Amino acid sequence: MKRWLLHHRYALLLALRRLYRHPFSSLANVVVIALMLTVPILGAAILQSSQPLARQLAVTPELTLFLAADTTAAQQQALLQRVRAESGADIADAQLMPRDQALRQLRADPAWAQALDALGDNPLPDALIVTLRDSDTPVRQARQLADTWRQWPGVEHVQMDSEWVQRLETLLSFIRVGLGMLAVAVAVVVLATVFNTVRLQALTQRDEIAVVRLVGATESFVRRPFLYLGAITGLAASLLALLLAWLALAPLNALLGRFAQSYGIHWAMQLPAPQDLLLSGILVIFLGAIAARLSVTRHTRF
Template sequence: MRTWLRQHREALARALGRLGAQRMATLLNALVIGVALSLPAGGYLLLSGLQGVAQRVSYEPQVSVFLKAGAAQADLEARMRRDPRVAGLRFVSRDEALAELRVTEELADVVAQLERNPLPDAFVVRSADAAPAALEALAEALRALPGVARVQVDSAWAQRLAALVRTGRLALGALAVLLATGLVAVTFNTIRLQILTQREEIEVSRLLGASDGFVRRPLLYLGFLQGLAGGALGLAILAGALAVLNVGVRELAQTYGSSFSLPFLPWDDALSVVGFSGFLGWLGSAMSVSRHLR
């Protein structure tokens, strides 16, 4: 066990030594990997931000219930309050609604032309469940109540945004698979070149009794370390890009009275990115070693 650990320690040291001896090549390889990783990771951040916005909005799901003329308001309110899916409701009388329109700058003139109030009485119902399906089910139940003329679910745009985020996730997944394949290919080629560079050393070592494991181990560590370095560099690129992007995002958010900005990856996700990058580096290296060290 001690020998096994020593051999791994020595292989790791040899791999680090080779990375250190070829600093520029190491940096450039890590940069290629870092850029490739930062694209899907950045996309993931943007989508997470969008999803956060969509979720925050849809946590306040509203259903507008417009009443028929002469509908029994108190009876309807009591019925709706009994429904456990209703988290709260507010009655908006036709006069209140018209008054709100009157103070709306763009509509004030139109409203002034009206001879009578065309608006119905309405309830604004807050749903306990934000899920689109739950909202639709609630709307359906409200439509069936006597005295209800029309029900409007105010979550259509949130649904569209959620669909957009889902599509974005799929596209991002495809991009991530493509770039991960590219990363494996980059490492595969780097290790191939490394094998060519060390051809003599590998040949002599084998002639003198080096096992396959002894020859392969430093190359596998090399791929793994290169992947880790690329992952770390990718996170650094992402952090830099995010800092620049957030200047604009904050300005935009302020115009909506929000202090929203895109957050960096949680530490466990960041670790996963680096670890996954290391794994891809190892994978490319293992494939290259199997192919070129027969």
Template sequence: MNAWLSQHQAALSSALRRLWSTPLNTLLSLLVIGIALTLPGFGYVLLDNLRDLGRNASGVQQISLFMQIDASKKDVDEISTRLRQAPNSTWRFVPKEEALKRMQTSEGMADIVASLPRNPLPDAFIIEPANTEPEKLEILRREITGWPKVAHVQLDSAWVKRFDAFLKLGKLALWMLAGIFGAGLVAVTFNTIRLQVMAQAAEIEVARMIGATDAFIRRPFYYFGALQGALGGLLAALLVIGALRLLAGPVGDLAGLYGASFSLRAPGFAAIGVLTGAGAFLGWLGAQLSVSLSLRKFD
């Protein structure tokens, strides 16, 4: 066990020395890897923020329930009881008197409301379901429509469906982009390791002559690829966080113009770890392919 740990420690030290021995090449490689991972990483964070924006947008996930004009207090209480029994949803009651007062405060509506012989507005409930998937919202709307003394149930399902379709399309495009740049990252690591194998051809020959195993020869290159990829992934995470901080001010100002309060949410430690781990895996994969092909000429 001690020998195995010593071998891995020696391989890790060798990989670190190789990274440090050519700082300019290492920096350029890290920039290429970091930029390749930044684009899909930033796309994921952007879609995540758009999802939050859609959930928090006023009216997007609301169902408006309008009672019949002749509905009594008993009918309203029955609807309230049904809503209390509904799981994972919040709601509020808007009496017809409150709705009329709001209409009176609207520009140009005061004289019209004053000329009305009676209040034409019905009692209403504003429901905010916890599950905002378009299919679930439509099922809930149909169920509420069948309740007694319910005149109309309004749901902007078309907007929700369009927004959900946009997010799905964005996810698909993001996966395609991640695949393309992931392949580019593997290619960068492949070429870097191939050049290192060619430069150390004499050392590899001598090591094989004195009985070194393939695992012993390959191990430093694997560590090099994984370390380079992990550092590139960490750099990508820093670039994403930096870009979000630059955009935070303009996005907040734009949201304020529409009377909303919204701020971009930066990736957490879990997302940073995933990005770093993805870079390490792709770097290791590129090293694996490169060493396997490059060492064939020594057989």
């Protein structure tokens, strides 16, 4: 066990010494990877901060059930009670909107008053106004409820007043897909950068590696410093990316704050959860070690 620890200590110190010998190339590799990592971190911050923003909007997802003209008052109340009983877990509120009350509300709007006077009779149907609860998939929830209620007797038409929800969900889905593509691009950059760095290191120290093998060094002993080199590069890039993202949030939040205040809402971006950042950092370190392993296996066979 002691010998194993000594070998790893020697490999770590040797990897640090090699980085110190080539400071500019090492720093360039770290900066390239860090810049690529900063973009998905900021994207995740935007995605995470957009979730509570949706709940601050004044508009709430609603469904309007237009009732048949021959529906009696008793049947309307029965439909209202059925909606509350069968869908109570999915709805926040359900109210009956009689056609006379709806007409009075429209007449209060000067833009509609003159047109309604010209019609004479009340053209509006009785309706049920259903407000949905907050959900991670509001569009899917609204569509499922609408499909169910359309089958009920007495319901002539169901209108989804949720276009804003569809636009928001489409935007968030686009951001999720974009972040996934960025994550793949970051993985490719990490692998390519570390692979090329280790390849150059192996070719530069070709003679040293040959001598070490002549005195009986194992393949794992030869490769271990390069694995630490890749892991250290990934760790340094992750820390630098976190610092860059934190610095970038200050001016971005200042601009977003003024924009959000003009709409009477509060919006500020924050870094993703610490556990997510830790998991991402470990993944980058792991990718760096994998790239180093692939490169050193390929370029030290001489």
